[in-house]
Amino acid sequence: MRTTRTRSSEGLSSEWDVVVIGSGMGGLSVASLLSTDGKKVLVLEAGLHPGGCSSSYTRKGYVFESGATTLVGFDPGQPMKFLEEHTGMHIPRHELNPSMSVWLDNQKPVIRMKDKAEWVNHCISHFGEEKAQRKFWDKSFYVAERVWNISLKNIFFPPANPSDFFRLALNNSPKDLALLPYMLRSVAQVARSCGITEDRFYRFLNEQLIITAQAGATQTPFIFGAAAICYPNSSNFYVPGGLIEMAFTCLDHLESNHGQWLNKQKVVQINQYKQGYRIRTDRRLEVQAPIVISNIPLWNMPDITDGEMRDYFKKESAKYTDAWGAFTMGIALSDTLAEELSLHHQFHLNEGHPYSDWIARSFFVSISMRGDTQRAPEGQRVLNVSTHCSPEKWLGLDQDSYEKKKLEVQEYLFEQVQQRLPGADRAECLQLDAATPRTWEKWVYRKDGRVGGIPQSMKRAVWDWTSPVTPFKGMYLVGDTTYPGQGIPGVTLSGINVYYRIVKDFK
Numbered sequence: 001m002r003t004t005r006t007r008s009s010e011g012l013s014s015e016w017d018v019v020v021i022g023s024g025m026g027g028l029s030v031a032s033l034l035s036t037d038g039k040k041v042l043v044l045e046a047g048l049h050p051g052g053c054s055s056s057y058t059r060k061g062y063v064f065e066s067g068a069t070t071l072v073g074f075d076p077g078q079p080m081k082f083l084e085e086h087t088g089m090h091i092p093r094h095e096l097n098p099s100m101s102v103w104l105d106n107q108k109p110v111i112r113m114k115d116k117a118e119w120v121n122h123c124i125s126h127f128g129e130e131k132a133q134r135k136f137w138d139k140s141f142y143v144a145e146r147v148w149n150i151s152l153k154n155i156f157f158p159p160a161n162p163s164d165f166f167r168l169a170l171n172n173s174p175k176d177l178a179l180l181p182y183m184l185r186s187v188a189q190v191a192r193s194c195g196i197t198e199d200r201f202y203r204f205l206n207e208q209l210i211i212t213a214q215a216g217a218t219q220t221p222f223i224f225g226a227a228a229i230c231y232p233n234s235s236n237f238y239v240p241g242g243l244i245e246m247a248f249t250c251l252d253h254l255e256s257n258h259g260q261w262l263n264k265q266k267v268v269q270i271n272q273y274k275q276g277y278r279i280r281t282d283r284r285l286e287v288q289a290p291i292v293i294s295n296i297p298l299w300n301m302p303d304i305t306d307g308e309m310r311d312y313f314k315k316e317s318a319k320y321t322d323a324w325g326a327f328t329m330g331i332a333l334s335d336t337l338a339e340e341l342s343l344h345h346q347f348h349l350n351e352g353h354p355y356s357d358w359i360a361r362s363f364f365v366s367i368s369m370r371g372d373t374q375r376a377p378e379g380q381r382v383l384n385v386s387t388h389c390s391p392e393k394w395l396g397l398d399q400d401s402y403e404k405k406k407l408e409v410q411e412y413l414f415e416q417v418q419q420r421l422p423g424a425d426r427a428e429c430l431q432l433d434a435a436t437p438r439t440w441e442k443w444v445y446r447k448d449g450r451v452g453g454i455p456q457s458m459k460r461a462v463w464d465w466t467s468p469v470t471p472f473k474g475m476y477l478v479g480d481t482t483y484p485g486q487g488i489p490g491v492t493l494s495g496i497n498v499y500y501r502i503v504k505d506f507k
């Protein structure tokens with residue numbers, strides 16, 4: 001992995017066209033787009049590395065992913081493709097097919113292959129109910145494709161003013177309106193209406209949705225859920241050297257377009273004044289710009305604002321009381337893994353497993369590609385293990401209980417990996433570390449260690465999402481706690497939306 005040197009702020013201009021707070025993919029995408037147009041963009045990052053939850057870190061020479069491991073969004077009409085086309089950047093990547101294996105039990109995995117027809121046949125071979133399954137997947141593919149298409153067309157969604165409503169009406173056809181009822185029906189309701197009765201399939205859907213929608217089949221509106229369950233049928237990529245290479249690609253682009261990225265500069269205060277915003281960091285750096293874009297979670301915003309701004313962010317944050325944390329592990333092993341293994345695996349855990357209060361009912365394992373010597377030497381592999389958990393549980397422990405529980409959960413998960421991932425051998429472990437919401441809070445500064453964005457909910461209408469446009473002129477939000485939500489393509493889309501907003505608002 002490239003070493004990230006600490007950037008010096010010596011001689012830095014204090015006047016910028018745009019200041020972006022945070023360099024997750026939400027911030028980096030909008031910074032790349034604006035700098036392409038010649039805007040003078042400064043990105044301030046609290047941590048050492050760029051990329052936030054979609055980055056990488058090194059331990060003992062191994063390169064682990066910080067959070068995200070799967071990368072989609074490069075197909076026609078999808079956000080990563082737009083980002084590359086608009087900026088001329090190329091994110092290094094290698095296509096994977098199949099995109100993942102899902103292990104419901106210890107027998108044969110469900111293989112998520114890209115080809116739609118092949119996938120549906122395979123799904124039927126596992127879950128039966130051919131007619132109902134075909135109906136369900138036809139509907140899911142149709143809605144997923146239209147949703148991607150509509151999302152990139154409706155860059156002014158959610159509407160912030162009458163002219164946005166007008167644009168929405170102009171941009172959409174009656175065919176698009178036919179999707180509206182799927183905002184009000186959950187994935188489970190649609191599956192049931194197609195005739196699916198098999199409980200094992202609903203469990204499969206729940207665990208697939210938790211990784212992409214942060215909620216199960218009864219809580220996820222089909223309009224989002226269709227895109228979420230169909231993501232393994234998009235082109236799926238691995239980034240050699242780790243996802244930080246994607247962040248470095250954006251940084252290189254920014255810096256070669258007169259932009260600047262400063263790390264170890266945690267923003268502690270934003271003040272609005274007549275001409276824009278004054279932004280101050282913990283290192284006493286002070287800069288100003290007419291446009292400020294926040295890429296930090298909504299929940300963090302009240303801590304760095306005051307007055308009306310603070311009240312607004314408090315009110316918006318209070319809308320989202322439920323959020324997940326993550327228990328993650330980085331493992332390096334001698335490569336005794338079976339040949340022909342997918343790089344991504346989801347394993348279901350039994351209901352009432354011994355740590356069900358501490359971690360979720362499935363976990364995800366991603367493996368470095370054989371021969372990716374940037375991440376591990378020849379003959380060794382790197383594994384990233386992740387599962388959802390309740391941040392409150394982990395934050396509520398005293399130090400001794402915390403250390404004990406962390407070790408217990410780590411041992412339990414490692415045991416599961418060894419038993420269930422073909423060829424994995426604990427005796428071959430070369431490096432291991434684990435992270436809880438406490439770690440995540442320090443690592444990427446996410447309040448209470450809440451990661452993964454805002455869980456989908458049937459109670460929330462799509463227009464109730466926090467808009468990227470704030471009531472404060474020139475202040476915008478990107479990232480996984482604002483519309484359209486989580487995942488690398490989701491936050492990149494938020495960056496694209498804000499880019500267009502700025503182009504329109506600051507002609």
Ligand SMILES: Cc1cc2nc3c(=O)[nH]c(=O)nc-3n(C[C@H](O)[C@H](O)[C@H](O)COP(=O)(O)OP(=O)(O)OC[C@H]3O[C@@H](n4cnc5c(N)ncnc54)[C@H](O)[C@@H]3O)c2cc1C
Pocket residue numbers: 021022023024025026027044045046047049050051052053054066067068069070071072265266267268295296300304326328386443444445446451452453478479480481485486487488489491
């Ligand atoms: C364990 C896990 C696995 C995941 N797996 C996938 C996956 O496989 N595929 C996928 O697409 N998505 C995945 N996701 C979701 C995805 O990683 C996130 O939704 C996305 O990366 C969030 O990007 P963001 O730009 O919103 O914010 P972040 O990535 O959180 O970036 C915010 C940045 O702001 C910085 N910052 C915070 N406070 C300040 C401050 N005060 N001043 C300056 N900088 C600050 C942080 O250090 C960070 O770099 C996963 C998430 C997790 C946690």
